[in-house]
Amino acid sequence: MDIPAIRELIADDMNAVDALILRRLQSDVVLINQIGHYIVNSGGKRLRPMIVLLAARCLGYQGERHIDLAAVIEFIHTATLLHDDVVDGSEMRRNRDTANAVWGNAASVLVGDFLYSRSFEMMVDVGMMRVMDVLSHATNRIAEGEVLQLLNCNDPDTDEEKYREVILRKTATLFEAGARLGAVLNDSTPEEEQALADYGLHLGIAFQIIDDALDYSTSGEEIGKNIGDDLAEGKPTLPLIRAMQVGTPEQKQTLREAIEKGGREYIGAVMAAIESTDAIEYTSRLAEQEAARAISALDALPPSYYRSALAALAEFSVQRTS
Numbered sequence: 001m002d003i004p005a006i007r008e009l010i011a012d013d014m015n016a017v018d019a020l021i022l023r024r025l026q027s028d029v030v031l032i033n034q035i036g037h038y039i040v041n042s043g044g045k046r047l048r049p050m051i052v053l054l055a056a057r058c059l060g061y062q063g064e065r066h067i068d069l070a071a072v073i074e075f076i077h078t079a080t081l082l083h084d085d086v087v088d089g090s091e092m093r094r095n096r097d098t099a100n101a102v103w104g105n106a107a108s109v110l111v112g113d114f115l116y117s118r119s120f121e122m123m124v125d126v127g128m129m130r131v132m133d134v135l136s137h138a139t140n141r142i143a144e145g146e147v148l149q150l151l152n153c154n155d156p157d158t159d160e161e162k163y164r165e166v167i168l169r170k171t172a173t174l175f176e177a178g179a180r181l182g183a184v185l186n187d188s189t190p191e192e193e194q195a196l197a198d199y200g201l202h203l204g205i206a207f208q209i210i211d212d213a214l215d216y217s218t219s220g221e222e223i224g225k226n227i228g229d230d231l232a233e234g235k236p237t238l239p240l241i242r243a244m245q246v247g248t249p250e251q252k253q254t255l256r257e258a259i260e261k262g263g264r265e266y267i268g269a270v271m272a273a274i275e276s277t278d279a280i281e282y283t284s285r286l287a288e289q290e291a292a293r294a295i296s297a298l299d300a301l302p303p304s305y306y307r308s309a310l311a312a313l314a315e316f317s318v319q320r321t322s
Contacts, residue, residue: 001305001312006050009309013053014046017070024071024118035099035111039078043094048073048178051203051313055182055196058306065126065185072135073178075119080142080174082112087146088233130184138177145169154234156256160241164205171211172204179203179310195300199310202297206290207317212237213283214321216274231270234262238286240270242279251277284318291318 007014025036049070056066084090085098086105092098100108116139123132149166152158179200183193215230216239230237236244236259244255251273258266274280294314301307 001308003312003316006054006309006312009305010050010053010057013057013067013070014050016064016067017046017049017053017074020067020071021074024075024122027114031103031107032111032114035082035103035107036078036115038102039082039099040074042096046074047207047313047317048077048174051175051200051310052178052181054306054310054313055179055200056185057182058301058304058310059182059186059188059192061182061186063185065128066182068122068126069131069181069185070178072119072122073174073181075115075122076135076139076142077174079112079115079119080146082108082115084146087150088229090229128184131181134177134180134184138173141169141173145171145173149235152236154260154262156236156244156259158236158241158259160238163236163238163241167205167208168201171208172201175204175207176200191300195297198297199294199314202290202294203314203317206287206294206314209238209283209287209290210318210320213239213280213287215239216271217280228264228267228270231258231267232262232264234259238283239274239279242282243270243273243277246277246279247273287318291315 001009021040022037025033025040027033027036052070052073053066056069081093082099085093086100086108090098091101098108099111119135123135145166145168148162149170152162152166176197177200179196180193183196186192212230215227215237231240240255240259244252247255251269254266254269255273258270291314295311298307298311
């Protein structure tokens with residue numbers, strides 16, 4: 001099952017999510033409408049809301065609350081993007097200028113705050129305390145992950161364990177929460193809920209690891225941002241960490257300086273070190289292992305087209321080029 005087939009499987013649900021997102025973006029403050037519509041309609045994959053919808057359907061959910069929660073997950077994700085781009089000083093995302101590049105940092109942060117608060121309004125509308133519990137915990141973990149990543153910036157001694165902790169919180173937590181909500185809506189067994197949570201967690205890890213590999217292995221046009229952005233921001237992601245582990249003493253020294261100083265001055269030498277140490281291949285293998293764990297977690301769920309679609313999303317996460 002490929003991505004177009006998955007989208008066709010849940011087309012009605014996704015259309016309902018998109019319509020709800022547009023309705024709940026509305027504000028009598030014009031700038032909120034402008035920035036909110038700009039980033040929500042900027043060509044994102046909608047992968048996280050797709051996970052909510054598929055997780056709910058694979059356990060037989062027949063209500064409509066999965067639409068609300070899919071939109072909530074997308075709002076939380078969008079808020080994190082607005083804040084991330086300000087923190088990172090990013091100027092391009094998905095082949096478009098970032099909101100902060102167009103409207104400035106202050107407007108981007110405040111509209112991100114609006115999206116967070118609107119998402120919590122929508123959670124209240126759902127009327128399930130367990131939903132509030134899952135999503136409030138998730139947003140807290142995401143914020144912790146962002147702070148941890150900030151602490152790791154320009155630190156060449158960041159190791160795989162520290163890196164993994166960042167992506168667990170910063171990225172995988174929202175995938176985990178989205179998948180878990182499918183079980184929560186169904187009042188499923190603890191085993192089914194944990195299976196979906198494990199699926200989302202490992203999928204999120206795989207997705208972020210591949211994202212970090214793409215920063216050094218794909219054209220800027222394909223990934224929709226500038227190649228070497230992570231290096232410019234002084235982020236020691238897995239390709240750099242691996243090259244530091246197995247590179248020559250000269251390469252290690254160059255990589256240390258590149259991480260400590262940030263910028264693009266060292267991009268040529270860094271790319272050469274990554275290539276000679278097979279750091280991208282190593283990174284991709286770890287992502288594939290995480291995707292395999294995600295697929296394995298689905299064995300605890302009843303077979304269905306929706307479960308197959310979830311497995312296909314895990315495969316897509318490590319095969320994509322953008």
